[in-house]
Amino acid sequence: MDFSLSKEEQLIQKAAAEYAEKFIEPIAKQIDEENRVPDEIIKGLGELDLFGIPFAEEYGGAGAGYACYVLAMEQIAAASSGVGMILSAHTLGLGAIDKFGTEEQKKKYMFKPCRGEEVASFAFTEPATGSDPKQIATTARREGDYYIINGTKRFISNAGYPGPIVVFAKEEETGKVSAFIVEKWCEGYSISEPWEKLGMHGGPLLDVYLKDVKVPAENLLGGPGMGYAILQYAISFGKVGVSACALGGAEAALREAFKYAKEKMHRGEPITKFQGIRLALAEIAERVEACRWMAYRLGYLADHAKDPAQFAKDAALTKDFICAQIVDISRLAVNVHGSYGLMKDYKVERLWRDAIMGLQIEGVSDMQKEIVAGVLLGRK
Ligand SMILES: Cc1cc2nc3c(=O)[nH]c(=O)nc-3n(C[C@H](O)[C@H](O)[C@H](O)COP(=O)(O)OP(=O)(O)OC[C@H]3O[C@@H](n4cnc5c(N)ncnc54)[C@H](O)[C@@H]3O)c2cc1C
Incomplete structure (x- = not known):
């Protein structure tokens, strides 16, 4: 059992700590008051590779794994948990594509988010429930080479940023839940105003409205009913x-x-x-x-x-x-x-x-x- 950090782990931890101290800490109060993270911070974190720490280099990531991700996130969130929340929800969405995506899906949807040029989301929660997948009311209807998705997702982190969003929906034909990669801001995609929450300001939480969103069948994640x-x-x-x-x-x-x-x-x-x-x-x-x-x-x-x-x-x-x-x-x-x-x-x-x-x-x-x-x- 070895509790010491490797050279790579120390480097990532130090880089994140220095960035947090120099650029995030001085404006953390402002982020809290305005409930907004300036775009330069997203860009800066992207340049440091912090948007893609655990993911393979071939998909634009840093290839450093989740252990390094924890070390970096600890430093960033110590300065502002709102910024931490953006990174965390982003890595969740991207992680789903990384774990279950095809080679084509990963190549298409991971590059820009890994560089911080886009921010990923993960949309499960709905107005009726966040705990019970059986109650999912968002539907997906197969029409030829497409799925048509309709529904409302609640409390979705990063929903206003461009990038991929993994949406969970019930297939009308089978009644089973499937997961789809949707591009935010496609036709039929719209969002609410950000929720005014108690804490973690800057980490945006929005409702997502999906109205007849047409998703190519190849954007199904995993397989049918694997949601x-x-x-x-x-x-x-x-x-x-x-x-x-x-x-x-x-x-x-x-x-x-x-x-x-x-x-x-x-x-x-x-x-x-x-x-x-x-x-x-x-x-x-x-x-x-x-x-x-x-x-x-x-x-x-x-x-x-x-x-x-x-x-x-x-x-x-x-x-x-x-x-x-x-x-x-x-x-x-x-x-x-x-x-x-x-x-x-x-x-x-x-x-x-x-x-x-x-x-x-x-x-x-x-x-x-x-x-x-x-x-x-x-x-x-
Ligand atoms: C800062 C923040 C960020 C978030 N980001 C996202 C996001 O990016 N994507 C997303 O999809 N969601 C997101 N959420 C939503 C969050 O995941 C859900 O709100 C959460 O899972 C709880 O769901 P709910 O609020 O609908 O509560 P409910 O599921 O309605 O639960 C209400 C109460 O009933 C209890 N309960 C319900 N079912 C059971 C059960 N089977 N056994 C025991 N107790 C039960 C719960 O303990 C709870 O106390 C976010 C929430 C916050 C606060």
Whole structure:
């Protein structure tokens, strides 16, 4: 067992940390207030290859795997979880094409997104449900060499950016769910205004309206009726990004708590003299350490996944654990700040709002526990 980082891992981690510190951190408050990530940031991340870290070079990626993706995402999300969310949802959508796409599909749809020239999406959730695929109401009707897709998708990350979107729809003929690669902004594709959400500002969440969208049959992903299997497997890889994003937030909360505790004076001494503060700082450090190694391990497992059910279990338990921890970690960091922690002048206020979001993304907490228990109890 080796816990040290390879040269390549260190390089990617350093490049992401430097970019985050120089370009994202100074405008992170602005991103939060305006709920928008400037285009130059997307371009900069693309130039650093951060939009295609885990994917093969032959499709435009960096070929560095998910372990490196976790290291980079941790650094980016520590500066702004909104930017992290864009990267995470993008990698989820692209990951589905990477895992299940044909050679032609990968060559056609991965290049530009891997370079950050386009941003990918993944559209499962609908107004009726995000947890239950049986309730999917979006339909796909086969007409000759095309499918005609109709429906509404809810809370879709990155839906306004040009690029591929993986859409899950029920085939009218069979009633089975299939997955399709759709090009955003094709005829019949439209979006809502961005949802005004509590945290992770800058990471855009929109509804997608699909009205008689004509998709070539060759854009079917996997095979007919494979939608549910694709969803389950792809979303497990998506949880690598959500976990790393939450880890970044946890790391940022730790930094802010320690910084404030060392600076804030009472009777001429820093508040670190109080045992309650020292205990809170230690507890934050303990929890962040656990989150870090679980997230790094999940990155490693994603690069070596053999059994989809086991990987689904590991992804679910990691995502659920870290996203629950970060709510407590950021609350402890707010407490260290006293009332200042509730003020927008202090970063912990944003970190706490961002932290709450994680538990719902890519499957709510209860659903993660269902997956974990199901696999451990032998229901594959
Ligand atoms: C920041 C953010 C980004 C997102 N990005 C995307 C995206 O890019 N693409 C996308 O498709 N979706 C996205 N979503 C949507 C998200 O994945 C869903 O909202 C989530 O899966 C939950 O679905 P729901 O909100 O419809 O809740 P529901 O499925 O309606 O669940 C409501 C409640 O019922 C409980 N529940 C439901 N079914 C069960 C069950 N079988 N067992 C136990 N409890 C159950 C849940 O625990 C929950 O508490 C995003 C959400 C957020 C917050």
